[in-house]
Amino acid sequence: MTSIEGSNNSFKARNSKSKYIKRVINGQELIWNAEFGAWGVFRPYRKNPKTGELEWAKMHGKKAFFIPVQYGSVNDAE
Numbered sequence: 001m002t003s004i005e006g007s008n009n010s011f012k013a014r015n016s017k018s019k020y021i022k023r024v025i026n027g028q029e030l031i032w033n034a035e036f037g038a039w040g041v042f043r044p045y046r047k048n049p050k051t052g053e054l055e056w057a058k059m060h061g062k063k064a065f066f067i068p069v070q071y072g073s074v075n076d077a078e
Helices: none
Strands: 021-025 028-033 038-043 045-047 054-056 065-069
Touching: 028 065, 045 065
Parallel strands: none
Antiparallel strands: 021 028, 028 038, 038 065, 045 054
16 A cells, blocks of 8 residues: 555544534534433533542543533423
8 A cells, every 4th residue: 555645544534423412502512412311511620529629631641521501301302
């Protein structure tokens, strides 16, 4: 196999759909997560409700935490 200069041989086409539904609601991009049954956002940190300190996702071996945002009813996802 010959390499073409400037080509990206590691590119893979995505055949599957994303498991998340994205919508812009009230100027904020929200994501529907079926596991939680809620709209929300992904953030690299979250606030600990007991201590009030920031917890970083990397310290828990994750890329980001899902933060649920209250919006409408569960039926709005469809």
